[in-house]
Amino acid sequence: xxxxxxxxxxxxxxxxYPMPYEWSIGLYGSRFFQEIKEKRRFIGIKCNGCGMVYVxxxxxCGPCFKELSELVPLSxxxxxxxxxxxxxxxIDPNTGLQRPIPYTYGxxxxxxxxxxxxxxxxxxxxxxxxxxxxVRAVFKEPDRxxxxxQDIKYFDIIS
Amino acid sequence: xxxxxxxxxxxxxxxxxxxxxxxxxxxxxxxxxxxxADAELTIRDIDAIVIGNMxxxxxxxxxxxxxxxxxxGVMKPIMKVTTGGTTGxxxxxxxxxxxxxxxxxxxxxxxxxxxxxxxxxGAIITCSDPVWDRFSYSGAIPSLAxxxxxxxxxxGATQEDAAxxxxxxxxxxxxxxxxxxxxxxxxADIMAxxxxxxxxxxxxxxxxxxxxxxxxxxxDGIAQKITGKPAWxxxxxxxxxxxxFGDSTDYNKGLVSMQRASKDAYAxxxxxxxxxxxxxxxxxxxxxxxxxKWIEDIGFCGxxxxxxFVGDGHTHMGGKLxxxxxxxxxxxxxxxxxxxxxVAEAAIxxxxxGDTRQVPDVRNAIATGxxxxxxxxxxxxxxxxx
Ligand SMILES: [Zn+2]
Numbered sequence: 258x259x260x261x262x263x264x265x266x267x268x269x270x271x272x273x274y275p276m277p278y279e280w281s282i283g284l285y286g287s288r289f290f291q292e293i294k295e296k297r298r299f300i301g302i303k304c305n306g307c308g309m310v311y312v313x314x315x316x317x318c319g320p321c322f323k324e325l326s327e328l329v330p331l332s333x334x335x336x337x338x339x340x341x342x343x344x345x346x347x348i349d350p351n352t353g354l355q356r357p358i359p360y361t362y363g364x365x366x367x368x369x370x371x372x373x374x375x376x377x378x379x380x381x382x383x384x385x386x387x388x389x390x391x392v393r394a395v396f397k398e399p400d401r402x403x404x405x406x407q408d409i410k411y412f413d414i415i416s
Numbered sequence: 417x418x419x420x421x422x423x424x425x426x427x428x429x430x431x432x433x434x435x436x437x438x439x440x441x442x443x444x445x446x447x448x449x450x451x452x453a454d455a456e457l458t459i460r461d462i463d464a465i466v467i468g469n470m471x472x473x474x475x476x477x478x479x480x481x482x483x484x485x486x487x488x489g490v491m492k493p494i495m496k497v498t499t500g501g502t503t504g505x506x507x508x509x510x511x512x513x514x515x516x517x518x519x520x521x522x523x524x525x526x527x528x529x530x531x532x533x534x535x536x537x538g539a540i541i542t543c544s545d546p547v548w549d550r551f552s553y554s555g556a557i558p559s560l561a562x563x564x565x566x567x568x569x570x571x572g573a574t575q576e577d578a579a580x581x582x583x584x585x586x587x588x589x590x591x592x593x594x595x596x597x598x599x600x601x602x603x604a605d606i607m608a609x610x611x612x613x614x615x616x617x618x619x620x621x622x623x624x625x626x627x628x629x630x631x632x633x634x635x636d637g638i639a640q641k642i643t644g645k646p647a648w649x650x651x652x653x654x655x656x657x658x659x660x661f662g663d664s665t666d667y668n669k670g671l672v673s674m675q676r677a678s679k680d681a682y683a684x685x686x687x688x689x690x691x692x693x694x695x696x697x698x699x700x701x702x703x704x705x706x707x708x709k710w711i712e713d714i715g716f717c718g719x720x721x722x723x724x725f726v727g728d729g730h731t732h733m734g735g736k737l738x739x740x741x742x743x744x745x746x747x748x749x750x751x752x753x754x755x756x757x758x759v760a761e762a763a764i765x766x767x768x769x770g771d772t773r774q775v776p777d778v779r780n781a782i783a784t785g786x787x788x789x790x791x792x793x794x795x796x797x798x799x800x801x802x
Contacts, residue, residue, distance in 0.1 A: 267436045272475065280546045311663070313548055319658060338667050341561030343554045345612040347537035351550055362558045362613075364662065373662040376552050383614055388569040406551045 275353060282404075285314035288328065290404045297396050299331040301370045312370040333394040334415070335367035335374070340388070342381050365392055365412060377411040391416045418516040420636035420802060422646030423767075425455025426760040431596040431627035431748045434532040440474060440628075441486035444528050447628035447753075448488055451524065454769075455632045455642055459488035462632070463520040466495050466511040467527070468503040469752030472542065474533045487526055499656065500543060501700065503527055504629065504756030505785025505793035509652045511633050512795075516649075521635045527756035528628035531749070536624050543788055549661055556702065557621055558613040559661070563790075564705040565615065566667035571720035573708055575615050577727070579606035581707030582619055582746050584732055589743025591733075591773040596625040596748040606704075620704040627750030629757045636801070647766035650780070651684035651796040653677040657789060664789035673792040674713040674784070681794040682715070685780070685802075690715045691730075694796075695778040696765045697739045698758040700786040701746065707731075707739070714784070714794075733775070741765065741773040755785030759795050766797050 282290070285302055289312075292300045302314035306321035310329055318325055340363035349356035363378040379395070380386045392412035402408040427450025429435075429443055438446070444467075452458060465487050467480050476482050480489065480496040487494065499506040504527035511525035537555035544553040553559065567573060583603050589595035606619030632642075639646040655673040657664040666672060678690075687693045699714070701707045708722035716737060717725040725731070731739040740746075742761040745754055762781035764770050779800060785793035 269436060278546070282547050286547060319663065339562035339566040339665075341554075341558040341565060341613040341616070343558045343613045344610075345557065347555060348535050350538045350542050356554070362552055362554045362562070364562055364665065364667075373665065375549055375661050388565060406548060 289313045293408050294399050294402045298333050299367055301329045301331050303327040303329050309371045311372050312367050312374055331367050331369040335365040335392055337363055337388055337390045337392060338366050338373050339364045340378055376409060379411040379413050390414050419518055421512050421515040421633055422639035422648045423631050423763040424634045424639050424642040424646050425451045425632035426763050427451030427454055428594050428629045429627045430594055431625045431750055435626040440528055440530045441483040444483050444486035444526060444628045447630040451630035451632050461522050462524050463522050464493040464514055465489045465524045466497055466507050468496055468498045468507045469529050471498045473539045474530055499787055501787030502755050502785035502793045503752045504754055508756055508759040512649050512652055515633050515635050521638050523633045524630055526630045527753035529750040529752040530626045531624035532626050545660055557616055560703045561613040561616045567705055567709045573723050576603055577723035578704035579603040580726055581704040582606050585740045585744040585746040588741050589747035592742045595743040597623055616703055622702045622745045622749035625748050625750040627753050629753040629760050631760050645767045647763035647797040648801050650798045650802050651681035653680040653794045656791040659789050661789050671710055671713040671790055673790060674710055677792045677794045678714045681796050685796045691737050694780045694782050696775040696781045698761040698783045699739055700755050700758055700784045701744055738775050741775055758783040762797050766799050
């Protein structure tokens with residue numbers, strides 16, 4: 258479809274169609290989603306070189322450039338390290354539709370992990386959310402889980 | 417021993433929110449022609465080209481070949497380098513390596529973007545990891561906002577402290593005829609602007625611009641014949657981390673990539689007291705809190721001291737270390753060109769071609785690039801041949 262402006266002198270071409278992709282989640286990433294479905298908790302992976310516990314688990318520690326294999330069970334709780342209440346409209350490339358606003362995008366240090374994890378926090382009132390608050394993951398019902406990051410619905414503030 | 421290299425010419429477009437009158441290759445041609453004119457060279461003098469923009473922003477692959485007639489690169493050695501927001505600085509540094517290596521004498525570095533041709537936030541979201549981050553990642557603004565909340569929590573900086581950065585940069589843009597937003601903005605205006613993602617308001621964030629930038633680099637011995645005042649590379653440092661947000665960000669440590677890149681760059685340049693030895697800074701500050709937190713990470717002041725340092729006027733024109741005489745990213749943001757504009761503007765200052773935005777007697781100038789998940793590039797230019 259072409260649109261015109263400046264009385265039709267300058268034209269623009271519009272492209273607006275979906276393009277499908279398939280991404281491999283990897284061995285430990287798959288285990289992460291399986292653990293959520295079976296035990297409703299997170300797992301991380303520990304580096305024997307630097308001692309870091311990473312979540313989600315992956316095969317390599319970047320700084321050490323070492324293979325990882327020691328999976329570590331974690332709980333379903335963590336602490337907010339940073340957040341933002343998103344208020345502006347934009348097209349979500351995941352859906353092709355406007356993402357519903359407002360919502361809170363946050364970074365959470367899961368208990369027992371050393372890096373942080375990004376997800377949605379179920380609180381948009383700036384008076385009730387602060388860095389340092391404790392949160393707990395709310396999961397989908399197992400029969401509705403699809404093996405993706407949305408198997409975690411969001412994190413609820415618990416204190 | 418690597419060869420000494422200098423910037424001998426710069427060019428840029430008049431940046432705007434929308435350029436429906438040109439394709440991006442035509443827009444690139446404008447910047448390249450202007451850089452060649454500045455160096456009094458022709459495209460025949462150019463031995464090689466390095467070019468970059470944001471991957472897939474305009475949904476064009478192989479931008480090196482897509483734009484080849486605009487860059488002047490037909491049947492020349494040309495390479496594409498894209499590293500997200502840092503692209504422009506990485507392009508400049510790759511071109512520096514091209515000349516420094518001894519393989520090429522005169523090299524063009526080009527960065528460009530037509531932000532108007534895609535949804536910037538949607539395009540940026542596709543830079544994040546599709547399995548882990550893309551569902552919740554919300555584009556640059558909320559990602560930077562998280563850094564701001566953590567910084568405010570740690571040091572008690574206020575939204576007004578941050579707003580002063582945009583007031584300063586937008587004020588400086590009044591002196592730059594190429595800047596996209598040339599309308600002053602006060603702290604009060606910024607505080608009253610709509611909240612986009614707490615604590616970032618419309619006045620705290622960079623615009624989306626269409627524009628291109630090009631610079632000409634030349635080797636020692638050739639540079640001096642092209643211009644009486646080349647801007648010599650004294651340092652170039654690249655520190656890139658993950659695209660995985662949870663790994664690239666440590667709110668307790670600050671912007672680690674900039675801390676490491678600046679330490680490396682200062683060592684290369686022999687700089688021990690940055691504020692005393694650097695005369696002007698063109699920093700990639702895409703939002704206001706960056707103008708506080710990151711000047712701590714680059715060593716202009718200590719942790720938590722930036723609000724006072726900026727508030728005392730040290731970084732305004734006429735201050736101890738003016739930041740962004742061009743108006744910076746807050747005034748112009750054609751992303752693939754943005755970090756190259758920082759390098760070009762730093763070169764302009766060293767070459768004394770800044771006209772109404774010129775800082776007097778510039779010897780050393782620093783330029784930074786910032787990208788994606790908190791990674792950094794740094795270039796230090798000097799009027800002294802190192
Ligand atoms: Zn390790």
